[in-house]
Amino acid sequence: MATNKPHVICVPIPYQGHINPMFKLAKLLHSRGVYITMVVTEFNVARLASSSTVESPFLEGFNDFSIEVIPDGLPPDNKRSVFNLHELCYSFRGIQGEPQMAIRSLLMRLLESPDIPPVTSVISDAMMTFVPQVCIELGIPVFHLYTTSACGMLGYMQFDELVKRGDFPLKDESCLTNGYLDTSIEWVPGLIKEARMKHLPTFLRTTDPNEIIFNYLAEATRNAKVTAGLILNTFDDLEGQILKEIEKVIANIYTIGPLTKLSQPVNERKLLPLSWSLWKEDNSYLEWLDKRSPKSVIYVNFGSIAVLTPEQLKEFAWGLANSKHPFLWVIRSDLVIGESNIITEDCYMEEIKDRGLILSWCLQEKVLQHPSVAVFLTHCGWNSTLESIGEGVPMICWPFFAEQQMNGLYACKEWRVGVEMEEGSVQRKEVEGLVRDVMESEKGKELKGKAMEWKKKAEEATRPGGSSYNNFDKLVRNLVGKGNHC
Known part of the structure; x- marks a missing residue:
């Protein structure tokens, strides 16, 4: 029977580096009394279950934490490796494919179910480009989780500008070896002076104007401008200058990192003993x-x-x-x-x-x-x-x-x-x-000293009263409909 709890649906893209931060965020929300639905692809269900080290089977779920499964649109023999990333992008692009129809059907079913709390909002991985379109169609507030750094995201935000400037696609293959990638990108506001073309996301390194991953990620970045909020796993002290540039284009940014630090108190209470590793751990x-x-x-x-x-x-x-x-x-x-x-x-x-x-x-x-x-x-x-x-x-x-x-x-x-x-x-x-x-060497000592300084700042950001802690509070309020999305 449904309760009055807020209900957030989390939709990560099916790669380990994207599943991990989404699951940490889901655990944090669950610890604040939010009903969670995690959406997992069929291919990854078996991997998650077989790699789990907890006694309860993966799909049994936990109190107020449910698992839903959708297809990714790829054949069973596809290895889903880095070499198949373009195929996943093809599958996820547009709004009429198998994954897109599955997420629409799932959201409609959850909206109508009397047995779970009413859906409050959706958190979608930024690379799930079709999810915001479906959410807008169904009238569900959708927030983006961008699993990159802020400086990395600022790089993706230049993809449309690269096309306008004639820097994408590359003129010819010689651009990869003739020093072109070492040219300055001072035209990108907010980046440090050492930044070069080679530091922008590598998907620009092609002569093909139809390169699927480049165009897919350009679309993902555009989507961030129309969602209810953008969630970043970083903290203000670390990437403040970059964040100021992003905020000129995208409103409602929530910096809540490092998620590993913010979620440690939840881990210590041993909530949700699920393993979300696609590989079995060797202890x-x-x-x-x-x-x-x-x-x-x-x-x-x-x-x-x-x-x-x-x-x-x-x-x-x-x-x-x-x-x-x-x-x-x-x-x-x-x-x-x-x-x-x-x-x-x-x-x-x-x-x-x-x-x-x-x-x-x-x-x-x-x-x-x-x-x-x-x-x-x-x-x-x-x-x-x-x-x-x-x-x-x-x-x-x-x-x-x-x-x-x-x-x-x-x-x-x-x-x-x-x-x-x-x-x-x-x-x-x-x-x-x-x-x-x-x-x-002495250089090593300097690095270790600086690393410890940043550790202290990360801890301060995620403690009560810190920037990430406060931003998470604000995010929770807005996810459950008690904020003003600003």
Whole structure:
């Protein structure tokens, strides 16, 4: 039987880096007395259920927290990897495809159901471009969760301008190698002076004017201007100047990050013991970390979607080994393109014996919070970057794609918590040198000191009275219809 609770529907795009912040936000709302419906794609249901480490099956749900399932429109044999991202964009574009019709049917059913609280609002991942159209059609307030940094989002906001300026598409393939990507982008207001074309989201690097991901994300950014509010996983002290520029174009911005910090009190109360990891976690790392000295371990993780060539893997592997520092490295089953894997070779395993631990997946928050972890070698995905900042862990930045190049630039040049590797090619001597530099030099001490300063600011932002805490309060009021959406 329906209650008088507010009811918020959360619709993440079906990738791990987008599911995680949406679920944290859903848990926070649930802790404030909001009835939550999480929308999951059919493909991910089995993965979520099989990877869950809790006793209750994933789909049993919890009190006032329900799960709904929709198709993503892709065939069962599609791997949903980074190489299939364009296919997902094709499937999600427009309003008449299978996912679009499914979300419309779902929302109409929930609106009419007498057994659940009336739907108050929808939080849609910004990349679910069809959801706002359906919500507007049905008269449901819709808020966007943008899972990038503010500086990354500002980059996406330039896509239409790139077309107007003639910078998209690229004139020819030589633009990728002739220094064009190193040209200044001073015409973008609010960015630091070091920003170059190469730091804008990588989907512009094509000669095809119909490049699906570029056009899809341009549409997603335009949608942010017509929603009831834009939610960003960042905090005002970190990206204040960028936020001022975005606010000139988009009203009703709620900066509520770092979500890992804001949600920690909820985690401590052990609410909603659901696992939302698409990979089964290997918990052997906790005991291994406990045996290490404080601030002695390099944590290496390239996230849930980045991939390495066998040669890149080999260079990273030997660079880490030659540094002689202990390291914990997450290597997903689909991280390496092809089947060649240096990690399986006896000579390498003998070299790193007793000081290298290789896992298939882990709970990153626990690793970054562990006192033995000193440095994070990362692809600069926004979840990873902000979690590292929130825990005071400096970074070695090796951006992969999308807006990660902008995240890496800001981490190194503006926030001064990282050292930068050039994207693409990897040399073991550079890896070894950067590890030693951060672990052993005065530069490393400076990075660690700055990282701890940002950790303190992140904690202040998410405590009662802090900017993110207050913004979340305001968001809750507006989501449940008790605010004025301003």
